[in-house]
Amino acid sequence: MSALLRLTPKPAWATPALIGLGLATSLAETMGITLIVAFVYSALGRAGDATAAVGGLLGQALDRAGAVFGSPALMALGILLLILARAFLAYANHAISARVSESISESVRNRIHERYLTAPYAFMQQHEQAQLMEVLGSESWLVADSYRSFTRILIGACSIAVFAIFLLALSWQITLTAVVGSIVMTMLLRRLSRPAQALGRQVKRVHQELGEQMLMTIEGLRTIRAYGQEGTHQERFVRSSAEARRLSMALTRLSALLDPITEVGYLAILFVIVAAAVHGGTSLATVLAAAALLYRLQPHAREIEGHLLFLAQIEPPLRSVRSMLQREVSTHGSQGHLPVPALRQGIRFEGVSFGYADGLPLVLDNVSFEIPAGRTTALVGASGSGKTTLIHLLLRLYEPVAGMIRVDRMPLQDLRRSEWLGLLGVAGQDVDLIEGTVIDNILMADAKASKNDVLDAARMAGVADFVDSLPEGYETWIGQHGHRFSGGQRQRLGLARALLRKPQLLILDEAMNALDNELEHRIREAIAERFSKSTVLIISHRTETACSADHVVHLKGGGVAL
Structure with missing residues (x-):
């Protein structure tokens, strides 16, 4: 947890300020308890008895309190x-916490996003969609909870130290008994941490399964209903939901x-102290002050144990958050340093694999x-020959394991990534x-495009015909997911996105295979007219598509067919 907190920015003054305020709060409380003891004896007209009975530093403190306040009324005002x-x-x-x-x-959410x-x-593809949603939507909030628990543990420990000092000033025998009893009780409560961690791991697993079920239901609703599988999916969800309820319980x-163990434990400690005090002839004032201090110490000890147990429960999801934030996971590839204002000569693949x-056959x-x-x-x-993978490499989603891609004789990975992608339009x-x-969907390609440019791209892609x-x-x-639209309508929206960018390299990856021949022909003519001076890359499994191309490359089995 400490490693995770180091990854999250926070004001340098925050933790010391919280600990300082916690200490001040405990000091005010213990001073209040001291004044209450002095007030009781002063109200009974036996202020000197309290000082003599308690003795030591605390006795001197009671004597000083009596001298400062003078009367029980002023002492009551001091307590207030x-x-x-x-x-x-x-x-x-x-408030500060x-x-x-x-x-x-906020910082963790922003950094994970x-x-x-x-x-x-490739790193993102290794994670399930439900897991990614769980980390960002739910588990990221636990980092703040862990920090809050961490500071409360520190504050509680400091508060207990303050109470221990007052107890020590009261009686070292009582302090020793309280410390030994607290250690025994802490060792007993520590036994709860291991099952809490195990349950935390199971809760994370079940929550991820529920997330997967929810995504499957929402995204596959049409397919589920088309095949009459509602009962199967409901049964699966109910089973996971019941498991989540069982683990939560x-x-x-x-x-x-935690509460009954702590309360019974401190009651036992108090009983031992009182019994020892009575047997050893300890004064009533000392026993009364010790009982008051131990009574007020109990919530701090219980709070510490509660936060320790909570941290044990949330350790598994915090590990997931840390895996997303850790510095070892680099950003996508090289950002490049060479400017690329235009595509002038062309693109060349040189022995690219x-x-x-690892361990899987090469796609290229x-x-x-x-x-x-x-x-x-x-x-x-043909399908599976590596056509789409080549597009992924051009988009710099992946890097080749061997060979080189050159743009105007410059290595693609050395080009400024943002400038290079700014030249591309992909459908x-x-x-x-x-x-x-x-319009929102078309603007995904260029959020700053004007409405006239959006409408122009929509008309060219045939979107206006159905809109x-x-x-x-x-x-x-x-x-x-636009399920209410047909495959052809969805493809036309994708085309409008690509055309909106007015690209120098237009990539059409089977972008019109769901359109009828007449509409496809009309769109191709519009693209040919508008982008006559641009570079166009058409990907298809149909040989007839290549008839209008200036240059044809045949792929087969991950290589270029001669």
Whole structure:
């Protein structure tokens, strides 16, 4: 946990300030208890008896309190002021803690979201979507909770130290008995940590399973209903939900043991102290002060144990958050340093090889070909021949394991990534639509584009043909993954995105295979006219698609077919 907290920025003054306020609160409380003892004896007219009976440093403190306040009325006023001071200090402590905790939560959420956007694509592909949502949407909040628990443990420990000092000033025998009893009770409570960690791991696993079930239901709702699988998915969800309830109840029962164990333990310690005091002839004032101090010490000890148990429970999800924040996970590839204002000569693949994971066959093996600038190149091959993987390499989602991709004779990885991607427009057969309007989805390609540019791209891609019939036109809400739209309509939205960028390199990856021939022909003519001087890369498994291309590359089995 300490390593995780080091990864989260927070004001340098925060932890010392919280500990200082906690100490001040405990000091005000112990002084209040001392004054209460003095007040009781003073009200009975036996102030001197209290001082003589207690003796030592605390006896001197009682004597000084009597001299300062003089009368029981002033002493009661002092007690009231200490109570108010303690309340104010406690409020300040909670206010600062809340501020710092919320700042930590915000920072962690922002950093995890940035990590999702900038981490290597291969790293992100290694994680389930439900896990990524759980880390960002739920587990990231636990970092602030862990910091709050960490500071409360420190404050509680300091408070106990203050109480221990007062007890020691009262009687070293009573202090020794209390310390030995507290150690025994702490060792007993520590036995709860191991099952708490195990339950925490199980809770994380079940929550992830529930997340996967929810995603499957929402994203696959149409398929589930089309095949009549509602009962199967409901049964699976109910089973996971019941497991989550069982584990939650187990954690609740484990946490519920804390209060009775602590209360009974401190009651036993108090009983031993009173019995020893009576047997040893300790004064009533000393026993009364010790009982008051131990009674007020109990909540601090219980709070420490509660936070320790909580930290044990949340350790597994905190590990997941740390794995996303740790510095060892680099950002996606090289950002490059060479400017790339335009694509002038072309792109060349030189002996490029690539595999998605160690031990798996290469998807591309020693691939070499050229994409001339200002011309249309068709990349033709059967499904699984590596066509889409080549696009992933051009988009710098992955890096080749061997070989080199050159743009105008410069290594692709040395080009400034943002400038290079700014030259590209990509449309594929699978289009990811977001929750938003039609215009929102087109603007995914360029959030700063004008409405006229959006409408122009939509007309060129054939989006205008069906948008006019929608209830709110371009402001129509698309909904979850755009399931209400046909495959052809989705592809046209993807095309509009690519065309909006006015790219120098337009990549069409099976981008019109869901369109009818007439519409496809019309869109291709519009693209050819508008982008006659641009570089166009057409990816297809159909040989006839290459008829209009200036240059054709055939892929087969991960290599270039001669």
